[in-house]
Amino acid sequence: MTKRAKILIVDDERSIRELLEIFLKKEGFEVKSAPSALEGLTQVKTSDFDLIISDIKMADMSGIDFLRELRASGFNDQFILLTAFASAEAAIQALKMGAFDYILKTENFMEELKLVVHKALETRRLREENTYLKREFKKVHGMGNLIGKSKKMQELFKMIEVVSVTNSTVLITGESGTGKELVAKAIHLNSPRAEEAFISVNCGAFTETLLESELFGYVRGAFTGATTNKKGLFEVADKGTIFLDEVGDTSLAMQVKLLRVLQERMIRRVGGTEEIPVDVRIIAATNRDLSEMVAESQFREDLFYRVSVIPLELPPLRHRRDDIPLLADHFLARLNASMGRKFDRISDEALKKLETYEWPGNVRELENALERSFILETSNELSAQHLPENVSTSSRMRSNANFPEEGFDLELYVENLQKSFLEEALRRTNGVQVKAAELLRMSYRSFRHYMQKYNIPS
Numbered sequence: 001m002t003k004r005a006k007i008l009i010v011d012d013e014r015s016i017r018e019l020l021e022i023f024l025k026k027e028g029f030e031v032k033s034a035p036s037a038l039e040g041l042t043q044v045k046t047s048d049f050d051l052i053i054s055d056i057k058m059a060d061m062s063g064i065d066f067l068r069e070l071r072a073s074g075f076n077d078q079f080i081l082l083t084a085f086a087s088a089e090a091a092i093q094a095l096k097m098g099a100f101d102y103i104l105k106t107e108n109f110m111e112e113l114k115l116v117v118h119k120a121l122e123t124r125r126l127r128e129e130n131t132y133l134k135r136e137f138k139k140v141h142g143m144g145n146l147i148g149k150s151k152k153m154q155e156l157f158k159m160i161e162v163v164s165v166t167n168s169t170v171l172i173t174g175e176s177g178t179g180k181e182l183v184a185k186a187i188h189l190n191s192p193r194a195e196e197a198f199i200s201v202n203c204g205a206f207t208e209t210l211l212e213s214e215l216f217g218y219v220r221g222a223f224t225g226a227t228t229n230k231k232g233l234f235e236v237a238d239k240g241t242i243f244l245d246e247v248g249d250t251s252l253a254m255q256v257k258l259l260r261v262l263q264e265r266m267i268r269r270v271g272g273t274e275e276i277p278v279d280v281r282i283i284a285a286t287n288r289d290l291s292e293m294v295a296e297s298q299f300r301e302d303l304f305y306r307v308s309v310i311p312l313e314l315p316p317l318r319h320r321r322d323d324i325p326l327l328a329d330h331f332l333a334r335l336n337a338s339m340g341r342k343f344d345r346i347s348d349e350a351l352k353k354l355e356t357y358e359w360p361g362n363v364r365e366l367e368n369a370l371e372r373s374f375i376l377e378t379s380n381e382l383s384a385q386h387l388p389e390n391v392s393t394s395s396r397m398r399s400n401a402n403f404p405e406e407g408f409d410l411e412l413y414v415e416n417l418q419k420s421f422l423e424e425a426l427r428r429t430n431g432v433q434v435k436a437a438e439l440l441r442m443s444y445r446s447f448r449h450y451m452q453k454y455n456i457p458s
């Protein structure tokens with residue numbers, strides 16, 4: 001514990017006060033004491049205690065009334081009651097009012113007290129840590145951090161607010177890196193389920209059988225290796241939200257199973273027979289065109305209608321270029337904060353390049369480009385020179401109108417251009433080189449040649 005915990009002892013018996021004070025100080029705590037409940041209340045007004053230990057029977061007030069007064073005055077921390085005799089009734093009442101524990105003043109109660117004090121403070125610490133983390137999480141993912149001033153994004157924010165309060169299934173679509181996961185989290189955090197779990201599952205990252213046991217869990221003996229019962233993520237997400245990312249990548253057999261959960265809000269563990277009800281809000285996302293997949297019988301139509309009760313489409317970054325400066329500032333501020341720098345300007349030239357580039361990888365690509373420049377740049381201003389090559393040589397430079405006055409290195413320019421198209425082709429074909437070569441009307445051999453020349457990882 002970094003800060004010494006502060007304890008207040010309230011007892012009208014002086015010998016007990018002194019005994020406890022000496023004992024707890026030795027344990028390393030900061031200790032104060034009060035001879036009466038009223039005096040205790042006065043001290044609590046001027047000082048923050050982490051824990052109060054109080055006798056149950058005092059001249060001016062009972063320990064129970066004292067606790068009641070404390071709670072009424074806003075004292076939210078730990079409370080331990082000392083009783084001279086076993087008075088179950090009072091003890092239970094104290095516990096009901098949120099006392100941490102009660103201790104009988106037997107001959108040797110100090111050891112027990114010590115244990116209970118440590119436990120109470122540890123519980124308090126965990127509770128604080130938990131609320132802190134939840135608050136931080138909100139700060140990072142709440143809508144405040146979903147940036148956008150473009151009309152398209154403003155409309156989206158309104159939709160998020162509207163759908164958050166409902167329990168409806170939402171389907172988020174959009175190209176890779178447009179912020180689908182961020183939107184899913186924002187919906188969760190703005191919903192009545194905010195304090196419960198948000199479970200994110202990338203459906204494309206598992207084989208069918210693995211995904212099934214991940215989502216639904218299994219019972220012991222369901223398959224080799226299933227040595228215990230295991231809860232699936234639907235159960236883990238109970239009362240909260242489950243985010244089914246890349247739902248378009250699921251097999252048709254899996255889709256049948258998902259449809260069942262959506263319709264009946266019941267799951268059955270792999271190998272099990274019991275129907276387990278789950279109370280989850282489902283948000284799905286995909287960067288594929290599900291209606292096209294339905295037309296090609298790769299996605300079940302009934303599931304499509306079920307998941308897309310509320311469709312939210314995220315526009316690609318190139319369709320909302322007015323968000324680019326804002327996002328750039330946001331990411332730079334975050335990088336500054338995490339690395340303790342004051343890198344806060346973007347040169348006009350660099351900004352122009354950021355604003356005209358196509359951003360096939362959308363916001364994620366912008367974020368990565370900025371992080372890279374941030375690391376390479378030694379001054380406090382982001383110059384065009386440190387932007388990734390494909391960003392700095394793209395778009396407008398392609399037209400003769402942008403032939404710079406002072407001339408330029410054509411060969412380097414062409415090479416950069418070539419490299420960026422090779423990379424884009426690989427992106428579009430998910431790294432399948434034969435297909436990427438086809439897209440660029442190149443033989444596979446020359447494609448490989450250029451990949452090596454430009455150091456493009458395969």
Ligand SMILES: Nc1ncnc2c1ncn2[C@@H]1O[C@H](COP(=O)(O)OP(=O)(O)OP(=O)(O)O)[C@@H](O)[C@H]1O
Nearest residue numbers: 145146147175176177178179180181182287363364
């Ligand atoms: N509007 C936004 N404001 C701030 N940050 C954003 C925004 N959109 C996306 N980002 C950031 O861009 C990155 C990519 O976002 P996210 O992972 O949500 O995208 P995605 O659509 O789920 O991508 P993929 O399809 O590749 O999974 C994240 O680091 C996210 O924080």
Ligand SMILES: [Mg+2]
Nearest residue numbers: 177180181245
């Ligand atoms: Mg994602």
